[in-house]
Amino acid sequence: MKTSNSRLITTYIIAVVLVLSGIGAVVMPFTSPVGKIVVVLSLLSALIVFLILIFNFFNTYIKPVRSAIRAAGDMAKGNYRTRTYTSLYGEASVLAESVNELARNLQAMATQEKIRGDQLKTVVDNMESGLMLIDEHGYVQLVNRKFLDMFDMTQADATDRLYYDTVDEEGIHNVVQKVFLYETKIKDSFMVTMEQDNYYIETVGAPIYNESGQLTGAVLVYHDITELKQLEQMRNDFVANVSHELKTPITSIRGFSETLLEDTMDDPGLQEQFLTIILKESKRIQALVEDLLELSKLENDERDLQMEEVDLGALFKEIEPIVRQQATDKEIDLQISIPNEPFIMFGDVDGLKQAFLNLIDNAINYTPSHGKVQFSIDGKPKTLEVRVADTGIGIPREAVSRVFERFFRVDRARNRHTGGTGLGLAIVKHIVEVHDGQIELDSKTDRGTTFILTFPRMG
Numbered sequence: 471m472k473t474s475n476s477r478l479i480t481t482y483i484i485a486v487v488l489v490l491s492g493i494g495a496v497v498m499p500f501t502s503p504v505g506k507i508v509v510v511l512s513l514l515s516a517l518i519v520f521l522i523l524i525f526n527f528f529n530t531y532i533k534p535v536r537s538a539i540r541a542a543g544d545m546a547k548g549n550y551r552t553r554t555y556t557s558l559y560g561e562a563s564v565l566a567e568s569v570n571e572l573a574r575n576l577q578a579m580a581t582q583e584k585i586r587g588d589q590l591k592t593v594v595d596n597m598e599s600g601l602m603l604i605d606e607h608g609y610v611q612l613v614n615r616k617f618l619d620m621f622d623m624t625q626a627d628a629t630d631r632l633y634y635d636t637v638d639e640e641g642i643h644n645v646v647q648k649v650f651l652y653e654t655k656i657k658d659s660f661m662v663t664m665e666q667d668n669y670y671i672e673t674v675g676a677p678i679y680n681e682s683g684q685l686t687g688a689v690l691v692y693h694d695i696t697e698l699k700q701l702e703q704m705r706n707d708f709v710a711n712v713s714h715e716l717k718t719p720i721t722s723i724r725g726f727s728e729t730l731l732e733d734t735m736d737d738p739g740l741q742e743q744f745l746t747i748i749l750k751e752s753k754r755i756q757a758l759v760e761d762l763l764e765l766s767k768l769e770n771d772e773r774d775l776q777m778e779e780v781d782l783g784a785l786f787k788e789i790e791p792i793v794r795q796q797a798t799d800k801e802i803d804l805q806i807s808i809p810n811e812p813f814i815m816f817g818d819v820d821g822l823k824q825a826f827l828n829l830i831d832n833a834i835n836y837t838p839s840h841g842k843v844q845f846s847i848d849g850k851p852k853t854l855e856v857r858v859a860d861t862g863i864g865i866p867r868e869a870v871s872r873v874f875e876r877f878f879r880v881d882r883a884r885n886r887h888t889g890g891t892g893l894g895l896a897i898v899k900h901i902v903e904v905h906d907g908q909i910e911l912d913s914k915t916d917r918g919t920t921f922i923l924t925f926p927r928m929g
């Protein structure tokens with residue numbers, strides 16, 4: 471810009487010099503020697519006046535206008551930080567001021583726009599749902615971070631491509647097509663398999679219109695509903711399990727009572743046998759219903775917990791006769807190891823008793839006769855550790871993580887025989903959790919199982 475400015479000034483000066491020299495050349499031959507001096511001096515003065523005028527004109531008009539043109543060009547290219555040269559006076563100074571004002575406003579607007587854009591991007595990227603924006607030609611214009619996570623993609627894989635090249639998922643293609651076809655909100659859910667895991671995704675697609683009401687694209691929101699589906703599945707499994715558990719004893723009660731009613735049975739021994747079965751099966755139903763109620767109360771925090779200072783040693787003394795009897799009946803060696811000192815924690819006496827009873831009951835049930843069951847309490851500085859160990863059949867490795875599930879049994883056929891409902895450990899786990907405790911287990915098939923309960927110690 472500077473060189474072109476000086477080139478322009480030089481051109482003006484040369485033009486003036488040429489014009490003045492021309493005048494001199496024409497006038498000189500007709501003047502006297504004194505007159506010549508006057509002409510030269512006049513021409514020199516005229517040159518000086520012209521030079522001053524040129525500089526003045528240049529500074530007041532040409533330079534500011536040219537600078538304003540440059541600034542306008544910069545702004546057109548998006549550089550709002552540009553400013554123009556301002557002269558102190560003249561019309562051009564008003565122009566320069568206005569251009570600078572315009573640049574300042576545009577810069578402020580661009581900054582605002584950037585802040586708003588950043589805010590929007592932050593919101594879109596931190597949404598808990600995946601988001602995809604498609605233009606009217608079916609090209610993906612925008613996806614958020616959650617979308618990329620959901621479908622394990624990078625930004626480059628996803629944007630500026632046709633939607634069906636972006637995600638190879640027919641469910642999504644259908645939603646997009648229906649949104650464009652019916653121009654209305656469409657909702658659908660489908661299963662996606664990624665790295666052998668199944669996810670359930672719900673998609674809601676909605677059309678986007680411009681101000682004149684023309685369809686300009688579609689926005690799709692994806693929710694991961696896997697957890698919801700799992701909960702639904704668990705609920706269905708639960709109902710199926712309960713029905714299944716009830717079916718056997720009910721069928722048997724019905725069968726035996728029908729036989730008793732129909733046959734005029736003379737054999738009192740057989741009659742008693744049937745009635746005993748009916749009693750046993752009804753007790754089983756009762757146990758199942760009681761366990762279910764217990765579990766449901768625990769899960770819904772409805773169980774009235776009487777939290778108080780409890781000495782675990784003294785608490786065990788109260789259940790010892792029951793478990794001793796059970797062990798003796800099955801010829802199992804029950805060993806108790808509770809040091810003679812207080813083991814105080816904050817807890818519900820009935821709940822804790824039930825948890826210990828369930829664990830010892832299991833230990834005795836799943837240990838063959840002449841085996842060993844050990845109950846011990848160990849005091850750590852901040853915690854109390856209760857162990858129930860047996861030398862029984864153990865739990866296979868693949869079942870260890872599932873034994874706390876409701877109705878889970880390692881061997882269904884065998885358990886039916888022991889009369890278990892498969893709810894005992896689920897109840898124990900809940901009781902431990904309401905006491906802010908932890909339960910772990912260590913087991914080896916045919917060698918035995920140890921359950922370790924840890925509770926916060928008081929005092």
Ligand SMILES: Nc1ncnc2c1ncn2[C@@H]1O[C@H](COP(=O)(O)OP(=O)(O)OP(=O)(O)O)[C@@H](O)[C@H]1O
Nearest residue numbers: 832833836864873879880890891892893894895919
């Ligand atoms: N000490 C143990 N040794 C071996 N297997 C065990 C032991 N404790 C639990 N299990 C396994 O875990 C399953 C779940 O135990 P849980 O106590 O919940 O149910 P259950 O004993 O079958 O019935 P119940 O509800 O009457 O206690 C059992 O069926 C059994 O297969």
Ligand SMILES: [Mg+2]
Nearest residue numbers: 832890894895
């Ligand atoms: Mg049990």
